[in-house]
C-alpha cells in the first residue's frame with residue numbers, strides 16, 4: 378500500500394516536471410524570434426513556424442491524394458517468351474522439301490548435260506523469235522537472181538552444238554524461214570539450202586554442200602529472185618556482205634508421208650559434193666525387209682520454186698524413191714547449182730526435165746503421167762484425213778437437203794459422229810497397215826544386196842535404163858500462175874480441187890501437194 382502511494386506521488390511529480398519543461402521550451406521558442414535589442418534588424422519574411430502559430434494559422438488539412446516519390450529499382454527487362462520447336466509445324470517439312478528440290482535439280486542436270494535433249498535456247502532458229510545472221514557471201518547468178526550465204530554468230534553456233542541433234546536439215550520435210558525487212562517491218566518466206574561457200578584452190582569461192590562437219594553447221598544459202606517492185610527481195614539484194622539479217626522459223630510447208638522402210642532400213646547416204654565420195658547403195662532393201670517400196674515422187678518447180686526439192690535432196694535422210702523434177706525457167710542462165718543438179722542425176726538421186734521458156738520447151742500434159750498407186754496407205758496423212766472429213770460432211774449435207782426436199786424423214790448424224798467415223802476409218806487403215814508391216818518385218822535391218830557395181834555412177838547408169846514405177850506423189854511449187862497452170866487454182870484455204878495439167882491426168886487432192 379505504502380509502495381503504491383509512493384509510486385503515484387512520483388508519477389505526479391514527473392508529470393508536473395514535464396509540464397514545466399514543455400512550458401519553458403515553448404517560451405524559449407517564442408522568444409528566439411524576437412530581436413535581442415531594438416537596433417537588430419528584423420527579417421522581413423515570416424518565419425516558417427509563424428503561420429502555424431499566428432492568429433491566421435490554419436489547422437492541418439490532409440491532402441486527399443498525394444504522389445509518393447519512390448526510389449525503388451526499375452523492374453528487370455522482360456525475358457523472350459519461350460516457344461517450343463513444335464509450334465512451327467512447317468519446319469518439319471524442310472527435309473522433304475530439300476529432297477524434292479534435289480531430285481528436280483538432278484533431273485534437269487541429266488536432261489541438260491547427259492541426254493543432249495535440246496532446250497529452246499540451244500536451237501539455232503526459233504519460230505516465235507528473230508535470230509540475227511550475218512551475210513557472209515553473195516554470188517550473182519543473173520542480174521535478178523542471187524545466192525546469199527548466211528552464218529550464225531559465234532554464240533549461237535556454240536549453244537547449238539551443245540545439243541546432240543543440232544542439225545536443222547532433214548529430207549523428210551520441206552521448210553522455210555521468215556526474213557524480216559526492218560525498215561518497213563515486213564516478213565517474207567525463203568527456203569534455206571544446206572550449203573556454204575569455201576575458198577577454192579584458185580582463191581575463188583567454191584559452193585559446197587554441208588557435209589556434217591561441225592564448223593559448217595548453222596550456215597545456209599538462200600536463192601533469192603529480185604522483183605522490181607518487191608520490197609523484201611530488193612532489200613535482200615542490196616544488203617552488202619557483213620550486214621545482219623534476222624530470221625525466224627523453221628516453218629514446215631510439207632512433210633513426206635511416213636513409210637515403214639524409214640524405220641527399218643538404215644538412213645540413206647547424204648548427197649556429197651563429189652560423186653566419187655559416195656558409196657554404192659544396197660539394192661532390194663524393201664524385199665529383204667519385207668516392207669512396202671518407198672513412194673516415187675514427181676516435183677514441178679517454177680523459178681525459185683526449185684529450192685524446196687533441192688533442200689530435201691541435199692539434206693540428211695533424202696527421199697529413197699525415184700524423184701522426177703520438171704523445172705520451168707525463163708532461160709538457161711537462170712538455172713542455179715548446175716554442177717549439183719548434174720551430180721544428182723549422175724548418182725541417181727533425181728532426174729531433171731528442163732522446160733525453158735525462151736527455147737519454147739514448155740511443160741505440157743504429155744510430160745505428165747497418170748498417178749501410180751500408193752505403196753503404203755497406212756501413213757498418217759492429216760491433209761488426206763481432213764479432206765475426207767470435209768467431203769463426207771458435204772455429202773451428208775447434200776443428202777440431208779435432198780431428203781428434206783423430197784419430204785423423207787431426216788436422220789442425220791452430228792458433226793462429232795461424222796468426225797468419229799472418219800477417225801475410225803483412218804485408224805482402221807493405219808492399224809491394218811501397221812499389223813501387216815509388223816507381221817512381215819524382220820528383226821534387224823541388216824539387208825545388204827551383193828555388190829554388183831564398182832561405183833555409185835555405174836550403179837546410177839544401170840538404174841537409169843530400168844523402167845520406173847509411176848510417181849504416186851506430186852508436189853508443185855512456184856509463182857501463183859505456174860501453180861494454177863500445173864494443178865489448178867487453190868481456194869482461200871490453200872486447197873481446192875486439183876485441175877490444170879495434173880487434173881487432166883487423173884491426179885487429185887489425195888496425191889497432190891501445192892506449195893506457194
Ligand SMILES: Cc1cc2nc3c(=O)[nH]c(=O)nc-3n(C[C@H](O)[C@H](O)[C@H](O)COP(=O)(O)OP(=O)(O)OC[C@H]3O[C@@H](n4cnc5c(N)ncnc54)[C@H](O)[C@@H]3O)c2cc1C
Nearest residue numbers: 565566567568600601602604606607608609610681856893
Ligand atoms: C514457203 C515459201 C518459200 C519461198 N521461198 C523463196 C525462195 O527460196 N526464194 C525466193 O526468191 N522467193 C521465195 N518465196 C517468195 C518470197 O517469199 C516473196 O514472195 C518474194 O521474194 C517477193 O517478195 P517481195 O517482198 O520482194 O515482193 P512483194 O512486195 O511481196 O510483191 C511485189 C510484187 O512482186 C511480184 N512478185 C512477188 N512475188 C512473186 C512471185 N512469187 N512470182 C511472181 N511475181 C512475184 C508481184 O508483181 C508483186 O506484185 C517463198 C515464198 C513462200 C511462201
